[in-house]
Amino acid sequence: MDRKSAVFTARLITYIVLIIMLIAQTSCGKDEKNNDVKKSDESFFAMDTYITVTAYGENSDEAVKAAENKITALEKLWSVTDQNSEVYAANHNGTAGLSDDTAELVRFALDMCDTTDGALDISLYPVLTAWGFTTDEHHVPTDAELAALLENVGYDRITLDGNTLTVPDGVQIDLGAVGKGYAGDLAVQELKANGITSALLDLGGNIQTIGTKPDGSTWKIGVRSPYGDGSFATVSVKDKAVITSGGYERYFEENGEVYWHILDPKTGKPAHSGLLSVTVIGDEGRLCDSLSTSLFVMGIDRAEQLWKERMDFDFIAVSEKGDIYITEGIKNDFELSESYKGLNVSVIK
Amino acid sequence: MSRNKVLAITAAVIFLGAVIWCAVILLKPKSNIVNITQDGTLLYSLDLSREKDRTFTVEYKDRKNTIEIKDGRIRMLEAECPDHICVDTGWLEDVPIVCLPNRLVIDHADKTDTDAQTR
Numbered sequence: 001m002d003r004k005s006a007v008f009t010a011r012l013i014t015y016i017v018l019i020i021m022l023i024a025q026t027s028c029g030k031d032e033k034n035n036d037v038k039k040s041d042e043s044f045f046a047m048d049t050y051i052t053v054t055a056y057g058e059n060s061d062e063a064v065k066a067a068e069n070k071i072t073a074l075e076k077l078w079s080v081t082d083q084n085s086e087v088y089a090a091n092h093n094g095t096a097g098l099s100d101d102t103a104e105l106v107r108f109a110l111d112m113c114d115t116t117d118g119a120l121d122i123s124l125y126p127v128l129t130a131w132g133f134t135t136d137e138h139h140v141p142t143d144a145e146l147a148a149l150l151e152n153v154g155y156d157r158i159t160l161d162g163n164t165l166t167v168p169d170g171v172q173i174d175l176g177a178v179g180k181g182y183a184g185d186l187a188v189q190e191l192k193a194n195g196i197t198s199a200l201l202d203l204g205g206n207i208q209t210i211g212t213k214p215d216g217s218t219w220k221i222g223v224r225s226p227y228g229d230g231s232f233a234t235v236s237v238k239d240k241a242v243i244t245s246g247g248y249e250r251y252f253e254e255n256g257e258v259y260w261h262i263l264d265p266k267t268g269k270p271a272h273s274g275l276l277s278v279t280v281i282g283d284e285g286r287l288c289d290s291l292s293t294s295l296f297v298m299g300i301d302r303a304e305q306l307w308k309e310r311m312d313f314d315f316i317a318v319s320e321k322g323d324i325y326i327t328e329g330i331k332n333d334f335e336l337s338e339s340y341k342g343l344n345v346s347v348i349k
Numbered sequence: 350m351s352r353n354k355v356l357a358i359t360a361a362v363i364f365l366g367a368v369i370w371c372a373v374i375l376l377k378p379k380s381n382i383v384n385i386t387q388d389g390t391l392l393y394s395l396d397l398s399r400e401k402d403r404t405f406t407v408e409y410k411d412r413k414n415t416i417e418i419k420d421g422r423i424r425m426l427e428a429e430c431p432d433h434i435c436v437d438t439g440w441l442e443d444v445p446i447v448c449l450p451n452r453l454v455i456d457h458a459d460k461t462d463t464d465a466q467t468r
Contacts, residue, residue, distance in 0.1 A: 006353040205468035224468035
């Protein structure tokens with residue numbers, strides 16, 4: 001080999017090596033398909049829970065900030081304990097002029113109380129307080145205590161005239177069962193107004209999504225198992241809210257008995273309809289939020305009936321016997337997790 | 350040694366280096382990064398696959414939370430708060446461990462198979 005060709009070979013090898021290194025650098029490691037889409041996320045405490053907003057796209061920083069600001073502003077209006085909130089004013093002065101967002105929420109909540117035939121009742125707050133679920137100083141009220149408190153429970157006594165809310169003496173409202181869902185809806189609006197077409201909001205386990213993931217695939221949402229920390233199933237969704245109510249969320253034990261925070265407005269006691277958890281999937285957070293609580297109270301038969309009447313949502317329910325019920329609409333998007341494959345799933349049609 | 354040989358050997362060494370480097374990246378044991386944040390501020394970012402078994406405390410307004418790391422897992426061992434929801438959550442799995450009163454959150458830095466969990 002003469003000197004010239006040897007130099008040439010060496011150079012050639014060097015170039016090849018350089019090219020290989022370049023390729024190695026860009027292809028080594030796990031492929032992240034969405035590397036080119038900007039992602040922003042923000043986590044914060046509001047509405048008595050831990051919230052994470054994740055959005056994708058050019059304007060995602062501003063959009064996420066706007067969504068966070070919206071949620072914290074709504075918390076100030078809807079808090080039961082904040083003396084400057086609109087709900088506090090209504091509870092303590094008997095009447096209050098509401099902002100448009102609050103009025104819309106109350107209107108919707110009252111409508112859902114009606115739709116669910118009182119399985120949802122926004123005037124249950126004094127009973128919830130008696131059980132200590134609002135302060136974490138738990139206590140089992142006597143039947144006499146509950147009977148006295150239930151005298152002042154009844155959503156039909158609350159009137160909303162335009163933006164004026166009237167709450168009779170002794171009655172107290174709390175928008176907790178619907179508020180987080182509606183806050184999610186308004187945060188979604190805020191994100192969309194900022195040009196976001198792909199986002200995921202986690203409001204303490206209330207999941208709301210915009211569009212699909214940036215790569216076009218659906219969002220995979222784990223559904224919390226009532227028996228432990230893991231997920232017993234996954235639902236794949238786009239542009240949907242997925243909201244769960246379960247007895248495991250907040251409860252206490254006394255003398256071997258478990259008392260959970262979802263109360264039956266008829267008895268004032270923890271609801272025992274035969275269900276351990278209900279997950280509702282639909283377009284709006286406020287609908288899913290209010291239904292997850294009320295279907296839990298209603299039990300599987302009445303839940304099925306309401307689903308057939310409305311058909312604008314789907315649900316997944318876990319019974320005390322360990323059976324799973326899912327409605328037809330999400331049949332193809334529902335999958336049991338590996339360790340729960342043995343569970344019996346019935347599809348409601 | 351001729352200059353050419355030096356060049357060729359250098360090239361070969363770089364090439365081998367690239368191959369090994371690539372292998373290292375691909376075969377690296379899966380890390381399990383957990384973030385501990387308080388009121389939105391990141392306190393610790395720990396790789397559980399490398400952490401030794403230990404317990405440590407985090408304070409918030411004179412109230413203490415004790416966090417335990419054991420066998421590559423993490424949990425809230427004790428909490429000076431009224432509800433103990435964080436302690437009841439047990440070892441960190443899919444759901445973040447949240448101590449609302451003390452504004453403390455233990456969560457995976459990068460989530461795995463699902464995008465979120467409804468609960």
